[in-house]
Amino acid sequence: MSKRHPVVAVTGSSGAGTTTVKRAFEYIFTREGITPAVVEGDSYHRYERGPMKEAMAAAIARGETFSHFGPEANIFNKLEELFRSYGQNGSGEKRYYLHSPEEAEEHNERLGTSLEPGQFTPWEPIPTGTDVLFYEGLHGGVVGEGYDVASVVDLLVGVVPITNLEWIQKISRDNAERGYSAEATVDTILRRMPDYINHICPQFSRTDINFQRVPTVDTSNPFQIRGIPTADESFVIIHFRKGAREKWGIDFPYLLDMIHDSFMSSPTSIVVNGGKMSFAMELILTPIIHRMIEEKKKLH
Numbered sequence: 001m002s003k004r005h006p007v008v009a010v011t012g013s014s015g016a017g018t019t020t021v022k023r024a025f026e027y028i029f030t031r032e033g034i035t036p037a038v039v040e041g042d043s044y045h046r047y048e049r050g051p052m053k054e055a056m057a058a059a060i061a062r063g064e065t066f067s068h069f070g071p072e073a074n075i076f077n078k079l080e081e082l083f084r085s086y087g088q089n090g091s092g093e094k095r096y097y098l099h100s101p102e103e104a105e106e107h108n109e110r111l112g113t114s115l116e117p118g119q120f121t122p123w124e125p126i127p128t129g130t131d132v133l134f135y136e137g138l139h140g141g142v143v144g145e146g147y148d149v150a151s152v153v154d155l156l157v158g159v160v161p162i163t164n165l166e167w168i169q170k171i172s173r174d175n176a177e178r179g180y181s182a183e184a185t186v187d188t189i190l191r192r193m194p195d196y197i198n199h200i201c202p203q204f205s206r207t208d209i210n211f212q213r214v215p216t217v218d219t220s221n222p223f224q225i226r227g228i229p230t231a232d233e234s235f236v237i238i239h240f241r242k243g244a245r246e247k248w249g250i251d252f253p254y255l256l257d258m259i260h261d262s263f264m265s266s267p268t269s270i271v272v273n274g275g276k277m278s279f280a281m282e283l284i285l286t287p288i289i290h291r292m293i294e295e296k297k298k299l300h
Contacts, residue, residue, distance in 0.1 A: 004299045005090040006292045007083045007133045007152060009140030011041075011207070012159035013069070013166065013200045021159050021211065022136045024281040028289055029134075037086070037130040041137010042097040044079045046072070049118025060191075067188075069138065069195035076139060076147035083152040086126065086133045096121045131293060141203035150206045155248075155288060158207035165215050165229065167222040186223055208244040209284065212237045213274060234274030237265065238284070248288045258283055 010021045029036050045068060047055055052073065059066030066072055085092040098104040098117050107121050108114060115121060126133070141150040141158070150156060161169065167189060174180040174188075204210055213236050215229040240250055245268065255270055256262050259280055262272045272280045 003154075003292075003295045005087050005133070006154040006296065007087055007135070008036075008155045008157070008289075008292075009083075009135040009149075009153045010157045010159065011138065011140030011142075011203050013138060013196065019136075020278065021157060021281060022134075024278055024285060025134060025289075028282065028286050029132075032286070032289065032293070034131045034289065034293060035129065036132050036134040037092075037094075037126045039082065039094050039133060039135045039137075040096065041135065041139060042099070043095045043120065044075055044137070044139070045097065046075050048120055065191075065194040067192040067195045069192050069199050071144055071147075071199065074139065076142055076144065076149060079135075079139065080147050080149045080152060082126075083133070083135075083149060087152055087154075090126070090128070090130065092126045092133075093123045094126055095123045131296065132289070138200065139203070141206040142199060143202070143206070144199070150203070154292065156203075156207045156209075157285075158204045158210040160204050160210055161213040162215070164219040164222040165213060165234075168219060168225050169228055171223070172226065172228050182223065182226075206241075208241050208248070210237075210239045210241075211277065211281070212239065213277070231274035231277065236272050236274050236277045236280065237269055238272065238280060239266075239269045242268065248291070250284065255280070255283060 008025070010025070012021075025036075028034070045052070052068075055073070056066050059072075068074070082092040082094065096103070096107055098107060098115055098119055098121065100117055104115055104117050104119075111121060113121070135153075139149060140153060141156045143150050160166075170189070171182050171185045174185045175182065180188075213234050215234045217229050217233045219225060219229065244250070245252075252264065252270060256264070259270075259272050259276050262270055262276070262280075265271050270280075
């Protein structure tokens, strides 16, 4: 944990909606003049696209669980090393996973390489002079044998739609962005389930804040629903881990006053309309980032 070089991580499974939280942080960083070192979770996978398919096929043939959710397909110790190094001296190494031809073209031009989609760029130093490290991906709070990423994160935020909604979002996204059939995505969900239970879910007991979206329309059979419930067809439960309210100075009366129709569902949770999720994120996260930067300045 570091006040001089804070580490912020947003964690959530594939299709969970971590991009929404990432966008909220980007707005805060831009508005407040904060320079982040941005790290993408995909860049700490172990395999490029081709070798990943081969390793997965071999694991399936052996009857073993193997997915991007689990430790076998990731380099968690390298991620922990980055967070620890940044917290100590603001340095570390990162790389990029090239998802698309556009990303490959961008980084090839920047690096003078000829990489293709599905490959990693070479490791390179974190830029100097950044104010905060910002991670968004699957494993910002992962803990296991030989690694403890959660222990070197200063602010850990979880994005956790209820399971049915998460599956609906993933099936819809995989079809729209990757052309996968619903049946193929369901096969992926089933294959990943042991790793999801053992390596993704436990992180949300370590987070400082969880944003959990709950639909208010029927999602009883997520494998037949093709339309994602809209934000206004949802509530968002914002839960603060025990001690997080005091640690970050969370003011529930202020939030209830500022967010129309919000209410407390427990001493540690506030419920808001789904359409107010981004607004609530900015109200909650902006003072936290302010506090981090002010404490950082006091030490320089």
